[in-house]
Amino acid sequence: MLTPLETVKKKRAEAINRIVGKGYLSTKRVYVGMATCEIAAGSKDVMEVFQTAIKNGLTDVYLSQKGCAGRCNLEPTVEVIEEGLVPVKYGRVTRDMAHQIIERHLKKGEIIEEWVIR
């Protein structure tokens, strides 16, 4: 029988496989903040824009929610992470901005500098 430590390591390997199966290795990973504070600031709208885009055929993107990272005055926040590049963090994202992030950043690889959190 496996020890608890062996069990948890096995479970971790399975979990990582499942995450990869969901497309974690896509070119770009998008994280939308979805804690109470972010939702109050309007992150549900932003999340919906990304979800709709994926439903309508946006590919090679792994979309996930995350908890509050702590930037209350800049919420809702969206992170775009691409292997090999410094992660990009957008603040005060609106529905409109989310559309532009999809068109300009996710599709064309342009970082929209004026919205980036520093």
Added chain:
Amino acid sequence: MSRKYSITICDGPTCLHKKSKELESAIEQCLKEHALTDKVRINLSGCLGMCGKGPILIVKPGYTIYGSVTLGDVAEIIEKHIIKKKPVARLAIEEDHLYNRFFRIFGDVNFFGKQLRIVLRNCGIIDPESIDDYLSVRGYEALAYVLTQMKPLDVVEEVKKSGLRGRGGAGFPTGIKWQLTAREKNSEKFVICNADEGDPGAFMDRSTIEGDPHSVIEGMCVGGYAVGAQKGFIYIRAEYPLAIKRLEKAIADAKAEGFLGDKIMGSDFSFDIEIRLGAGAFVCGEETALIHSIEGHRGMPRPRPPYPSVQGVFNKPTLINNVETWANIPVIILDGAEWFKSIGTEKSKGTKVFALAGKIKNTGLIEVPMGITLRSIIYDIGGGIPNNKKFKALQTGGPSGGCLSEEYLDTKIDYESLAKVGSIMGSGGMIVLDEDTCMVNIAKFFLEFTENESCGKCAPCREGTKRMLEILTRITEGKGEEGDINKLQRLGKLIQKASLCGLGQSAPNPVLSTLKNFRSEYEEHIKEKKCRAKVCSTLLGYEISEKCIGCTACKKVCPTGAIAGIQKSLHVIDQSKCIRCGACFEACKFNAIKRI
């Protein structure tokens, strides 16, 4: 600007000592020589928690950590890693610790750079509703580790050794609490997670649970194993619906994966967790009141001893810790008590989460190592006071804490030093006040809160806070009397000494600390009937200046007909008729009415 690369230099005290400043200028110089200044961003970070291997550099992308970097290594790192894209294996250190995971994503932002994240390690990094995400960041490994390798008493010893203290506010050594519960001989014991967060302006616990619910559950399981409990309760306010939803999902997922329930991961240890909802009474954050509430009684405190560790919920030995305390536990187990002990000050180890709010540029949730100065939090992380206003005071600890003036800003954060200057660490609310804040009014605001929330069981708290509030109200209305300050002080000290529980014992703190640090403002209110921050409306007068164009808007809204003047000519306020309601001030569109 291309954002392809960033180099982060650890600016913590140990690394500074090991010449990290010289490294910074050497890197700048070297980047200049290779004409890379535009392509590589240099960041400074607060202590990264790797002091033993300092000075530390982190190069992104790739997130390569270089340790013990000397001036001679700089050229090699830049030429090999940045130009040839081959990390320098000789200097790279492998780290698989739990803390500071956020650094990979947020480490290049100043706001995050000064932080050290242990409790919030996964907040904003993983999907809180996915147990797979938690497992992938070594989730439940601490629980598996103690079940495989450690006896319950070893776990208690490890927590004791770490120097962790209760993060709910009082700072009682967590390990001692565990030991006291563990040594009770009783076949039935309980653990409780106190998530009854009630301070105005505080949201640390909510964010922790919403961002990483599994870490709290895992901490509780380890605690249950250590003290020999079979069941845990999470007491959380019903007003946190999302946190409750995520906890429920996390508990269900953990059960399905076998991390909760009977014979966890094939061991002999069985443990289950139940959520209990609180109705939002502030007093239920007090442990004995919380226990009463869980038992189904009215939330009222009782005298201690017996302490909950001997006689807690349903009269069984009970271990009760705060959300933040529980979330620290998996890190202490996996990264080790020795490491944890190396962070912080002599008597306060580890980090503290604060909810930064009020008159500050970057409001938000932060986690900093103990020993950082208040000034560093406000100016380095918080970005200072907006609109060029002047800093006036820092309120820590919510309604149980106090207000600190500018002279205390270099105080290093730990339980003792904050208590020494008249405030408390508290659960982590931190409100910045600027010159537009009236200190008497702020003391009144917090006292209104505690007076309201007093459960009424003991007279000093029930009657005392009411009387204090009456005096404060009188002062802010311009009816303050000679001797009121002495009365407030005497009453405050009495309430502190004679109240039954922490609510009453700490309720006078906001008043006493503002009396100590801002006494002149009280005196002005009482003697000169003046509020320098122009907040207490009944102490203000209004005057119409030359800017008045005679639009008559103010005259129309004045309820007492105190304003005279004809159209298109300067209006005048008859001060004897003015009741200082401020309606004219609100109505004027030309900024012609001034507060005096």
